[in-house]
Amino acid sequence: MRRFPPERIVCLTEETVETLYLLGEEDRIVGVSGYAVRPPQVRREKPRVSAFTSADIPRILALAPDLVLTFSDLQAGIVADLVRAGVAVHAFNHRDVAGILAMIRTVGALVDARDKAEALVRSYEDRLERVAAQARDRARLRVYFEEWDEPLISGIGWVSELVAIAGGDDVFPELARKAAAKDRIVTPEAVLAAAPEVILASWCGKRVVPSRIAARPGWSAIPAVAQDRIVEIKSPLILQPGPAALTDGLDAILQALGHPLPKADLSEQGTGSALAALPTLRLTDQHRTQLLKVPDDGWIEAARLDAHSLEVLVRRGWIRRVHADPLGRPRHDGYRRTKAAWVALGGLAASTRATVAVRLGEPS
Template sequence: MGPRRIVCLTEESTETLYALGEQDRIVGISGFTVRPPQARKEKPKVSAFTSAKIGEILKLQPDLAIGFSDIQADIAAELVRHGVEVWISNHRSVDGIVDYVRRLGALVGAAARANAYADTLERGLDALRAQAALLPRRPTVYFEEWDEPQITGIRWVSELIGIAGGDDVFPEKAREPLARHRILADGSDVVRRAPDIILGSWCGKKFRPDRVAARPGWEAIPAVRDGELHEIKSPLILQPGPAALTDGVGAIAAIIRRWAGRHG
């Protein structure tokens, strides 16, 4: 049986449970949830990312709350103090996302369906790797998660860029799990690394290529010179869940294929 009344404090648990056909277990969701669209219509919104309506969550009488990362540690602690069982995952890699799908499925008694779904996600990634191997040239890619300060991409984003056929220009920063450790002290470092493509996903606000291109000295960057500045919508790539492994990496791969067609 597993837990019957689940509060999902972030989007990836909601998306995964819907994909597994276990959405009836969900009694509350994050206000940032956009996938799947019907979740926003069907489920009450009881949390943000760093805050939650504890009283509203308790009224739902959950037998499990699912969150993500140390950023939600205070929410988790408060719920635990009120007797709610909490699972906080802390995965930061592509393999971690796939494993998360398997673990969440097992937790709700849907292990077989979760394993099949995870296998499908892995086959999709394998297909993208095979396509990327045929590219005449791999572009270098700068991924920007936030603009003020400038924050580079997290590990699963960096890995997905690689799967899609590109090379992250800040792979050493991608290994840092916390955003504050991925802040660029000086934007001139991007200029020096000269990315062929710039991808922006500004965590809930619209990416502004014009503002990026206007940064001092950035006119020398190949991506700026060639107009290769693109937005990846944050719900597709910044949640460590199925969206990143499907639509997110797919959007990156399409941009890289177009670039390769022009620059191969």
């Protein structure tokens, strides 16, 4: 790299984009993949310069990046072109949860934000541990994850791990360790023999049609089909090996298995977990009531809000946890209403996508 930390970064996959936003380092991003949708404002804030296996090399070079972040052997050709042009490139190639956490730490190190990256990773580790602990006492369900339909491709490593953390058993665990999709092809007969109780599907950006899955010859005998437990999980939530999979992707798996989402941990050790995810949940009348309990000009005791509503509100960015006080007062277990909360109370929540922020200093 010509500069450290790099001031101009191009991200050719979604997960590094989301990670930089979560670290508060989004101003360094000068170009992104066309598939980047998290957080929502990235689509209007950053120019799109690539698909997944192809990229506009002249446009990337025109952005004069200090660093380009890529992923997997599928982008090897793009990497080669950029390296020949004298561009510094870091290629990630992870396929499991440990690799996702390592990616976050590496991105943090590359932009000289190690402490923030470590805090983010610890919040994810804490949440994963809580979900796994809650799942230990539940009956485990057999799960088939379908990554593609023609041919049938089973789930990759991090997906299989998240299914296990949520309380399910991947019916093809041996294939999950295979990095290449071609090595995870399964036959309809193999799925039928595995008799999954839940079918999760995410067809790499193509809309899943549950009726087509159910209509496959012989599949009416599969418990998941017979019990109408075929669930689509959107690709941006589960098929990018980054923060989305560890948060909203895991939540989608939990919901598909019929398990409750983890409650917010309001202890000193667990404060990061609720802040780790981007907003996805809908505002309900119950949440409006909770928002109204937040004083306009003061603090509210966390005990006055039920844990689930508290987590929803924090994840939507309508109330903000304050970690430090400009006057040096002790930490408060409280929240302050934000401008986004006012919009939500005005009935405009559906069009509001405020990102979650950890505020240091005077709350706004």
